[in-house]
Amino acid sequence: MITAAHSSFIQRVHLFNGLQQQQFDSVLQHCKIMSLQKDDVLFSQGDMMSHFYLIYSGLVKLYRLSADGQEKVIEIVTPGQTFAEALMFLDRPDYPVSATALNASEVIVFESSSFLKMLAQSTDTCFTLLGQMSQRIRGLVQEIDNLSVQNGRHRLSSYLLDQAGESSHIRLPIPKAVLASRLSIQPETFSRIIKQLKSVQAIQVDGSEIEILDREQLEEYAMV
Amino acid sequence: MITAAHSSFIQRVHLFNGLQQQQFDSVLQHCKIMSLQKDDVLFSQGDMMSHFYLIYSGLVKLYRLSADGQEKVIEIVTPGQTFAEALMFLDRPDYPVSATALNASEVIVFESSSFLKMLAQSTDTCFTLLGQMSQRIRGLVQEIDNLSVQNGRHRLSSYLLDQAGESSHIRLPIPKAVLASRLSIQPETFSRIIKQLKSVQAIQVDGSEIEILDREQLEEYAMV
DNA sequence: TGAATTTTTTGATTTCAATCAAAGCCTGAG
DNA sequence: CTCAGGCTTTGATTGAAATCAAAAAATTCA
Numbered sequence: 060m061i062t063a064a065h066s067s068f069i070q071r072v073h074l075f076n077g078l079q080q081q082q083f084d085s086v087l088q089h090c091k092i093m094s095l096q097k098d099d100v101l102f103s104q105g106d107m108m109s110h111f112y113l114i115y116s117g118l119v120k121l122y123r124l125s126a127d128g129q130e131k132v133i134e135i136v137t138p139g140q141t142f143a144e145a146l147m148f149l150d151r152p153d154y155p156v157s158a159t160a161l162n163a164s165e166v167i168v169f170e171s172s173s174f175l176k177m178l179a180q181s182t183d184t185c186f187t188l189l190g191q192m193s194q195r196i197r198g199l200v201q202e203i204d205n206l207s208v209q210n211g212r213h214r215l216s217s218y219l220l221d222q223a224g225e226s227s228h229i230r231l232p233i234p235k236a237v238l239a240s241r242l243s244i245q246p247e248t249f250s251r252i253i254k255q256l257k258s259v260q261a262i263q264v265d266g267s268e269i270e271i272l273d274r275e276q277l278e279e280y281a282m283v
Numbered sequence: 284m285i286t287a288a289h290s291s292f293i294q295r296v297h298l299f300n301g302l303q304q305q306q307f308d309s310v311l312q313h314c315k316i317m318s319l320q321k322d323d324v325l326f327s328q329g330d331m332m333s334h335f336y337l338i339y340s341g342l343v344k345l346y347r348l349s350a351d352g353q354e355k356v357i358e359i360v361t362p363g364q365t366f367a368e369a370l371m372f373l374d375r376p377d378y379p380v381s382a383t384a385l386n387a388s389e390v391i392v393f394e395s396s397s398f399l400k401m402l403a404q405s406t407d408t409c410f411t412l413l414g415q416m417s418q419r420i421r422g423l424v425q426e427i428d429n430l431s432v433q434n435g436r437h438r439l440s441s442y443l444l445d446q447a448g449e450s451s452h453i454r455l456p457i458p459k460a461v462l463a464s465r466l467s468i469q470p471e472t473f474s475r476i477i478k479q480l481k482s483v484q485a486i487q488v489d490g491s492e493i494e495i496l497d498r499e500q501l502e503e504y505a506m507v
Numbered sequence: 508t509g510a511a512t513t514t515t516t517t518g519a520t521t522t523c524a525a526t527c528a529a530a531g532c533c534t535g536a537g
Numbered sequence: 538c539t540c541a542g543g544c545t546t547t548g549a550t551t552g553a554a555a556t557c558a559a560a561a562a563a564t565t566c567a
Contacts, residue, residue, distance in 0.1 A: 125428075125432050126506065145413075145416070145417040145420050145421075147413075148413040148414040149418065149421075150414075155421050155424055155425070179406050179410075182406065185406065185409040185413070186372060186403075186409075189369075189371075189372040189409070189412060189413060190372040190374075192372075192416045192417065192420065193372045193416065194373065195420055196369050196416065197369075199423035200347075200357060200379055200423065202427055203357065203426055203430065204347045204349075204357075206427065206431060206467075207355045207430060208349050208353050208355050210553070211553080211554075234515095235514075236514070243431040245554075245556080246516090247515090247516080247554090247555080247556080248555075249515095250515060250516050251517085251554090254516080266563080282350065435523080435524070458543095458545095459544080459545070460544070468525095469524075469526080470546090471524090471545090471547085472523090472525075473545095474546050474547080475524090490533090
């Protein structure tokens with residue numbers, strides 16, 4: 060059941076900003092709330108796609124499984140973020156990743172067929188979507204660059220700086236092994252890089268709580 | 284100068300398929316032909332973006348330079364392909380890659396501001412663009428997966444099978460070092476993988492001419 | 508609370524690919 | 538035809554991270 064809280068949450072999401080009241084109402088009519096327990100699978104790689112999603116609360120990981128069962132986390136999706144919406148525009152869309160809740164989560168599920176109909180009436184929203192996808196492409200290109208020419212320490216340092224923002228404190232929202240996969244490193248290597256960052260006094264760690272001690276040092280590692 | 288040949292070439296490109304005659308004419312009025320010599324730089328990473336491009340003939344490489352001068356080729360663009368069009372929808376768009384002609388090339392240059400105006404009138408073309416960008420995203424995700432969980436031999440084998448298609452013959456259109464960078468491997472490693480593929484009789488090589496001898500074997504390598 | 512499970516860390520070793528160095532090889536300009 | 542300068546290959550070595558194995562720490566839950 061969609062509550063007023065959900066509705067105003069949806070309204071504040073960028074993708075839905077440009078909609079007129081009537082269009083927004085139509086969107087509301089074609090969405091539903093879904094509650095997920097930790098480890099619930101929302102969809103699997105290869106499934107036909109008919110809906111897209113917005114996280115209301117919790118965390119969802121998007122990942123690919125290789126034939127030998129190895130899991131590569133492509134993205135961790137957080138509240139306010141939509142995902143799988145790009146697939147709407149493909150002919151025979153199937154999910155290129157699997158999605159699993161990392162903890163108890165609420166996601167809002169949108170019917171893509173009805174959203175598409177509405178979209179044909181809203182050039183504004185088309186442009187919003189084009190902009191969003193463009194940024195996504197940019198991020199992925201950046202990521203490919205990182206993977207090709209940078210090492211694990213670089214990726215982890217960048218991640219820490221990015222998460223910290225202004226603050227110097229970070230609480231890792233996910234298990235270290237999941238973050239490791241997101242950064243394309245093995246858990247053991249992750250642990251060793253953390254150890255090294257501690258040994259040069261760049262950070263201080265207590266479980267999932269990380270304190271940045273020497274920002275310059277981290278920026279050094281995150282550079283080139 | 285836009286010739287009739289150029290015009291009909293443009294018309295056959297997917298992106299422009301859904302345009303009405305009048306819209307198409309407006310597009311034609313706001314584009315120009317540009318001739319590039321080998322190694323001419325079309326734009327550099329960080330430049331402000333105001334145009335997007337369609338290759339008419341030749342080849343253009345899109346790549347990123349790291350601070351230490353290392354070059355990572357993100358994509359090789361071929362005739363009929365557009366590039367940089369995704370940037371139109373960003374607020375302050377700057378090119379995330381550099382573009383250089385790999386040989387004498389002709390590219391068609393479109394003014395993004397006028398294209399955007401026209402686009403607001405053509406929902407069809409918006410959808411085409413959304414579809415194209417969606418596919419691009421899918422390809423990039425695939426690429427990230429390849430880089431994270433697969434090795435160089437996998438990537439090279441996949442590339443060969445992909446290039447070959449039905450045929451069993453491939454002519455490499457670009458220097459091996461450029462292809463190596465595209466596949467995120469060093470030229471030396473590239474050469475060694477080729478050597479290995481020859482040694483197991485999977486392929487036969489004469490300069491840039493490659494013959495696939497044992498497709499099954501290559502598929503084996505390209506798998507998982 | 509305490510056993511059981513999961514997560515994280517540490518240690519030893521291996522592996523794939525990068526790097527450094529140099530030799531062949533082509534190609535195209537003179 | 539030939540020689541200079543770019544590609545490409547080969548060889549030797551190094552290095553970063555994966556893998557294998559196991560201990561330690563943290564969590565869960567009975």
